[in-house]
Amino acid sequence: MSKGRIPDWADVVLVPLFSVVLAFIISAIVIWAIGEDPWEATKMMVQGAFGSSYGWGYTLYYATNFIFTGLAVAVAFQAKLFNIGGEGQATLGGLGVAMVCLYLPWPHWSMALVAAMAGAALFGAAWAAIPGYLQVRRGSHIVITTIMFNFIAAALLNYLLVNVMRPAGSMDPASARFPPEVRLPRLHEILEVFGIPFSRATPANISLLVAIAACVLVWYMLWRTRLGYQIRAFGQSEPAAQYAGISPFRITMYVMLISGALAGMMAINNVMGEANRLLLNAVEGAGFIGIAVALMGRNHPFGVFLAAVLFGFLYQGGAELALWTNIPRELIVVIQALVILFTGALDNMVRMPIAALFARRRRS
Amino acid sequence: MDLIAVVQILDSTLRLATPLLFAALAGLISERAGVFDIGLEGKMLAAAFFSAAFAFTTGNVWLGLCAGIIASMFLSLIHGVASITFRGNQLISGVAINFLAAGLTVVIAQNWFRQGGRTPTLTGDARFPRLDLPGAEAVRDVPVLGPFYSVILSGHSILVYVGLLCVPLTWYVLFRTRFGLRLRAVGENPAAVDTAGISVVGLRYGAVMICGVLCGLAGAYLATGLSAGFVKDMTAGRGFIALAAMIFAKWRPWHALGAVLLFGLLEAIANRYQNIDLGFMVLPAQFMQALPYILTVVILAGFVGRAIPPRAGGEPYVKER
Numbered sequence: 001m002s003k004g005r006i007p008d009w010a011d012v013v014l015v016p017l018f019s020v021v022l023a024f025i026i027s028a029i030v031i032w033a034i035g036e037d038p039w040e041a042t043k044m045m046v047q048g049a050f051g052s053s054y055g056w057g058y059t060l061y062y063a064t065n066f067i068f069t070g071l072a073v074a075v076a077f078q079a080k081l082f083n084i085g086g087e088g089q090a091t092l093g094g095l096g097v098a099m100v101c102l103y104l105p106w107p108h109w110s111m112a113l114v115a116a117m118a119g120a121a122l123f124g125a126a127w128a129a130i131p132g133y134l135q136v137r138r139g140s141h142i143v144i145t146t147i148m149f150n151f152i153a154a155a156l157l158n159y160l161l162v163n164v165m166r167p168a169g170s171m172d173p174a175s176a177r178f179p180p181e182v183r184l185p186r187l188h189e190i191l192e193v194f195g196i197p198f199s200r201a202t203p204a205n206i207s208l209l210v211a212i213a214a215c216v217l218v219w220y221m222l223w224r225t226r227l228g229y230q231i232r233a234f235g236q237s238e239p240a241a242q243y244a245g246i247s248p249f250r251i252t253m254y255v256m257l258i259s260g261a262l263a264g265m266m267a268i269n270n271v272m273g274e275a276n277r278l279l280l281n282a283v284e285g286a287g288f289i290g291i292a293v294a295l296m297g298r299n300h301p302f303g304v305f306l307a308a309v310l311f312g313f314l315y316q317g318g319a320e321l322a323l324w325t326n327i328p329r330e331l332i333v334v335i336q337a338l339v340i341l342f343t344g345a346l347d348n349m350v351r352m353p354i355a356a357l358f359a360r361r362r363r364s
Numbered sequence: 365m366d367l368i369a370v371v372q373i374l375d376s377t378l379r380l381a382t383p384l385l386f387a388a389l390a391g392l393i394s395e396r397a398g399v400f401d402i403g404l405e406g407k408m409l410a411a412a413f414f415s416a417a418f419a420f421t422t423g424n425v426w427l428g429l430c431a432g433i434i435a436s437m438f439l440s441l442i443h444g445v446a447s448i449t450f451r452g453n454q455l456i457s458g459v460a461i462n463f464l465a466a467g468l469t470v471v472i473a474q475n476w477f478r479q480g481g482r483t484p485t486l487t488g489d490a491r492f493p494r495l496d497l498p499g500a501e502a503v504r505d506v507p508v509l510g511p512f513y514s515v516i517l518s519g520h521s522i523l524v525y526v527g528l529l530c531v532p533l534t535w536y537v538l539f540r541t542r543f544g545l546r547l548r549a550v551g552e553n554p555a556a557v558d559t560a561g562i563s564v565v566g567l568r569y570g571a572v573m574i575c576g577v578l579c580g581l582a583g584a585y586l587a588t589g590l591s592a593g594f595v596k597d598m599t600a601g602r603g604f605i606a607l608a609a610m611i612f613a614k615w616r617p618w619h620a621l622g623a624v625l626l627f628g629l630l631e632a633i634a635n636r637y638q639n640i641d642l643g644f645m646v647l648p649a650q651f652m653q654a655l656p657y658i659l660t661v662v663i664l665a666g667f668v669g670r671a672i673p674p675r676a677g678g679e680p681y682v683k684e685r
Contacts, residue, residue, distance in 0.1 A: 030468070030471065034471060034475040082456075084455075138664075138665040138666050140664035140665050143402065144607065144611065144660070144664060145661055145664060148604070148608065148658075149661070151653075152654045152658060152661075155651070155654035155657075156650070159648050159651070163648065288459075291456075327471070328471055328474045328481060330474075330481070333463050333466050333470075334463075334464060334467035334468055334471060336467070337462075338460075340456060340460040341464070344457070344460065345447065345450075345457035345460055346446050346450055347450075348451055349450045349452075
């Protein structure tokens, strides 16, 4: 491997950009191979996601989910922990939100939102804390445990929805509808205050602002607090951190609690903001997209935000494609896989030619 | 619960355990060589689709099997390139492979067959026929041994028997051949293997490709033996249950057989009974579905003996300069 160093700006901008371009080129080949026109498909996706306030609404709604799950994965990555359990933690977060909204009376949505955030964070954090604890104290691998916890969470929710939370006489495995008092304001209601017209049919809601606030808070926590410094030091080198008096147990537990809480908080968007009741499989893979978002965003909250909007665009654009062409929605899963592959696993493949290029420039 | 029910449950246990067995052995070989593989699920899924698709279009299940194995090996190659050649993160590569298979199978299935991401139902020669073991009819009426041999052991597709044979074969290769010794060494201490003048990269690629072949068999059995065609996401977490079985077995082939039979039994019971009444409490079906995962967590946590993975697992090998 060429050990040529590359400037920071290239590491942050050029490498992810290259990876994404590679992923898109291969996706275009896939579209072309199934007999569709990649250029037309791209135009349709951009039009569908950004061409109207309706498209924007859905793009931002999806992006909100991905900001939460992306931040969850990114925080864990900062400590060199791979949390694949975002899916299960967000499922449990949904349970927390549903319990807050269904079983407690709320006079106003704002109070309900604060309580729901606490409920979601608590449940998500608890679900992440167990694998974290098992890793530091019992030596079980966090990746395997969090995968197992995804399946256990799905089975648990299935059981609760079918046997406990399902209202009498209802056939579908879902909870009762939340009372109207806890309905979160949608984006068009917020923008109306400023006199900006926005589509009324989209689920984007106030959770978007919470997600952006979460980005800022996570940035502050990671780069401006003692805990953040310890997390990053622990991620860079565990022995060095330990030598400096940083307890691996404490850091792992804190990181997993924060990560799980962030993943769980996604539920205020999809459960409280959109569906208004708890559905089976409400997370719809957003926990896994968080992995792609964190990798692409280079584990930085601002990068996560940008990557989440990109994936929101892919999701909404992909839905439009599935509606108007013969390209199924699963194409998005392919693009997601390629982004994870190139930005995550094949990082060195992308980095090496760039490093070689810079080395040659420096020599001349 | 009567005897017929027991025999039927054990019969389907063997069938349900077979894809898990192939995949668990696949993971075992890869991880023994020091390459973590959480992409078993994706490889099985890709093999399931391509085997069903080719079996349907050619009408020959053996051609389907070959196509499935090739598809699975292709994904293995990607995993090898990412994690061995470019020293990427093996776990992230596995995650990517799972999604790649989940997405591509549906996109291609929709494009080829236009049936909402599934293949048409396979019939006749496009499926593996049931194979009656010699003398199965003759001993049917012998008490205890008769039903065991003629119903539980006999009458499965050939891949079930291939799977069972793979267990001693894997054991022999890993523990009684030079290749196996080197393969295990490369998972424990690759630097020592390198010092002895043996290629670490070559051995690891070998292990990863064998893993691909076995995952191909697992997926092909799923789509052409256990069911009659491919449906979206048909592996349904089996790759992860196989991973669990492998850890449960502490990376040993015979124990892996025991683990997959246990998980197969759990699945067979869960398929047959919705809720299990224990007298003092009722076990819901969802609990039975979650049980393999719960068991794995318990095992991993070391409450029932410790599961220690190969020492160099997950670490890309860097030659010293």
